[in-house]
Amino acid sequence: MKVIITEDLSKKFKSFIAVNKVNIEIEEGEIYGFVGLNGAGKTTTIRMLLRMMKPTDGKVFLFGKDIAKGFEQWNDIGYIVESTYAYPNLTVRENLELFFMLRKLKEKTLIDNIIEKLKLNEYQNILAKNLSLGNLQRLGLAKALIHKPKLLILDEPLNGLDPIGIIEVREMLRELSQNGTTIFVSSHILAELAKIATKIGIIHRGKLVKELTSVQLEKQLKKRLVISTKDNYKAIELLKQKGWVPSINTKNEIEILDERALSRSDEICKFLTNNDLPPYKLYPFEEDLESFFIRTIRNEEE
Ligand SMILES: Nc1ncnc2c1ncn2[C@@H]1O[C@H](COP(=O)(O)OP(=O)(O)OP(=O)(O)O)[C@@H](O)[C@H]1O
Known part of the structure; x- marks a missing residue:
């Protein structure tokens, strides 16, 4: 099943074309690495995938359904967009408890499990505003993953993580995809994504200029x-x-x-x-x- 399909997805800000007729198809369980320089159009595309922003043109289908027409499967999706948003005056645990309620989740163990998984135990009672950038990023990932979504959409999730943190997150994403989670992940560093992605899309000045599988990528390196x-x-x-x-x-x-x-x-x-x-x-x-x-x-x- 194709979990994400975009059809000529486009966004204009006045006369400036930030995203220009992007067509992407992503299969279930795939890790799609979305690479581009600063300002290439990654975040704008991701915002449109999540319906945080309306496209000027084109369509997005998630799980085969047009998200512009009464889409109801948002609880199957987890995401991080740009800098991780957390309530600064709540602790790590309180942030997760709030998110747990907003997602209308039932199993209380989900909170402990995700704290454990993201290695946030020793920080759970610290206010989000006092976290290091790396741990704030972990909290963002915890929020994205707490409800075990089928689709993860992550904008620069490795930002701010130290080298061990990067390896841990990579391993986690790999494990999630092996268990069937589809992952759309952006970065401006191709080398970071190439280690986990099954397919890479390169966006430049709003256009998807190249799309290739990890095997094709290996062959194209001179x-x-x-x-x-x-x-x-x-x-x-x-x-x-x-x-x-x-x-x-x-x-x-x-x-x-x-x-x-x-x-x-x-x-x-x-x-x-x-x-x-x-x-x-x-x-x-x-x-x-x-x-x-x-x-x-x-x-x-x-
Ligand atoms: N609300 C907006 N109004 C006007 N221009 C915008 C708006 N949002 C984004 N842009 C412009 O659209 C282009 C694409 O921005 P976008 O944030 O999608 O890039 P990006 O690939 O995510 O870059 P980065 O890696 O720096 O986050 C940029 O030139 C940006 O300045």
């Missing part, structure tokens, strides 16, 4: 062979004679972008050695996710 010898310029001449297209990178190393060079690195090594230029460095190098992200966005601007 791979190259990096080589260093005692005379790289001479080595380049020799490699050119052999039909390769080598270049010099900023570290004065030789790079061959042609991926066939990776599987033929033995042959290249032997060839250079036979020509008195044995490589003292020869390794495959894979483009990192941030470079891929920037490359995708640049291509879009050209």
Whole structure:
């Protein structure tokens, strides 16, 4: 079942187009990573998914139902949007108790369970206004998860968390999705999302410029062979004679972008050695996710 569908979802603020005909389809149990630079349109899209903001154009279907037409399944959804909202003068536990009542939940154990799960035990009697950013984010997640929603919509949930907190939240999201929860999660850092997402959507200037599965992402990362010898310029001449297209990178190393060079690195090594230029460095190098992200966005601007 498709849990989220958007059809040409668009939002204009006066003449400025913040979200431009975004079409997304997300299957049950999927973790959809929504990536974009600051101002790309992530929060605006999320606000429209939650009907906190009306689209100028287009539609949103959650669990197969148009949310503009008397949608009633909000209790199946948990969310964090932008900075986590908590009542500053209530403690962590009181915030959760209030949310428990607002959601009209019944099982009192849900509060203790979520405090335990988010490791908020030692902070449960602290006022929300006195929490660190990371723990405030945990409280936000606790509120999003307390009622065991089928769909989680999270805007930058890793903001403010320390490295251990980031790992814990990632693990938690992975576990939730394995148990069938569908997760829509935004971030401006592709590397963070790529570790958990089953599908990635890149939004730039309001447009969904690329959508790919984690397997497709891995395939699209550019791979190259990096080589260093005692005379790289001479080595380049020799490699050119052999039909390769080598270049010099900023570290004065030789790079061959042609991926066939990776599987033929033995042959290249032997060839250079036979020509008195044995490589003292020869390794495959894979483009990192941030470079891929920037490359995708640049291509879009050209
Ligand atoms: N209420 C509003 N009125 C006018 N412009 C707005 C409004 N809300 C958002 N925008 C503009 O729409 C664009 C998209 O904003 P949005 O908050 O969706 O981006 P984002 O991808 O979530 O960015 P960030 O990572 O910085 O939160 C921005 O240029 C923003 O200034």
